[in-house]
Amino acid sequence: MNTTSIYWIRAAVLSLLLALSLAHAPASAQNEETPVKRDSLHTWIERPWNIRYVLFNEDAGVFKRSRVRVAKKNAEPNQEYFHWEEFFNPTIEIELKREKLSSDKAKSIVNIEFDKSGFVSTANTHPGPLRGRINRLLYLTLSAGDDPASRLYDLGHWFTGIGDTSTDWAPGICSGNEKPDAAMVRSDMYLYGTLFKPDKYSATFGCREWASQLYDDERPYIDVTSYVREGKVYPKYTYIRDFVGWARFGDKKPVIGKHEASWYCLHDCPNGEKPGLIPDIKVWAAHNAWSAPKPPTKAPTFPDPPAAAGRYTK
Numbered sequence: 001m002n003t004t005s006i007y008w009i010r011a012a013v014l015s016l017l018l019a020l021s022l023a024h025a026p027a028s029a030q031n032e033e034t035p036v037k038r039d040s041l042h043t044w045i046e047r048p049w050n051i052r053y054v055l056f057n058e059d060a061g062v063f064k065r066s067r068v069r070v071a072k073k074n075a076e077p078n079q080e081y082f083h084w085e086e087f088f089n090p091t092i093e094i095e096l097k098r099e100k101l102s103s104d105k106a107k108s109i110v111n112i113e114f115d116k117s118g119f120v121s122t123a124n125t126h127p128g129p130l131r132g133r134i135n136r137l138l139y140l141t142l143s144a145g146d147d148p149a150s151r152l153y154d155l156g157h158w159f160t161g162i163g164d165t166s167t168d169w170a171p172g173i174c175s176g177n178e179k180p181d182a183a184m185v186r187s188d189m190y191l192y193g194t195l196f197k198p199d200k201y202s203a204t205f206g207c208r209e210w211a212s213q214l215y216d217d218e219r220p221y222i223d224v225t226s227y228v229r230e231g232k233v234y235p236k237y238t239y240i241r242d243f244v245g246w247a248r249f250g251d252k253k254p255v256i257g258k259h260e261a262s263w264y265c266l267h268d269c270p271n272g273e274k275p276g277l278i279p280d281i282k283v284w285a286a287h288n289a290w291s292a293p294k295p296p297t298k299a300p301t302f303p304d305p306p307a308a309a310g311r312y313t314k
Helices: 003-023 060-074 207-215 281-287
Strands: 051-059 092-095 106-113 131-134 139-143 152-159 172-174 243-248 255-259 262-267 276-278
Touching (some): 060 106, 106 262, 131 152, 172 207, 172 243, 207 243, 262 281
Antiparallel strands (some): 051 106, 092 106, 139 152, 152 172, 255 262, 262 276
């Protein structure tokens, strides 16, 4: 055997030994995968998931048109956030009594339920599973996957409060006109700002009013009524306007509201009752050994400081 043949045999043996050593080497000794680059939208805050449901209320006709519109929007290229409405039907529709000042016919209530891992358990038409996440920008989203290219569906802003003044009404899930960012606080649309001037068409109930009632262990229900002042008193101008609500695992508070002269139970109604009209709020409350709901001392109840906060009376 010549020298050249011996060289190639030795080279082949060394190559085989190297391959065997790499195959049995620990992962740290092998080529490491390049870490996935994530932006703030797709970087999740790691925290135990404790949101049982997120509840949306909207006029039934508006929600129906919105589903058509957002389906077209979701199909457009180069989107960062997408719209969840395309994939969910109303859980219930509440028929309203036609009051003199109201043109509303019905409310669509969409209840998105989660399991304790954050996965959506409500029936929907999305092609794959959806999971609730909070990202580094503090947006509550439905994520279609963990990959940075996966779609995100925006549910609202996870509002953590304003210093020591918000211990009773934060954290919570807020919509766009309830988030105190630099642009919104200069708008008369910002619910908790000095420029906001409510009238009988305004929503004066928002995420802070929801969270305050949710966290109050002595309050048996969540009243979502938008109360509107005329002069120095509250008149019959009381409405159920659009809102976003939520609850933790273990919370079981009925969601109620007054639309003009009539009260309704919208979600988590007591004693297995179906959502709908409450014929007599005083009888309904007494039957459950509760006091009947009273308007808060001001609406909106928890404006930004230095404005004084109101309260929900017992």
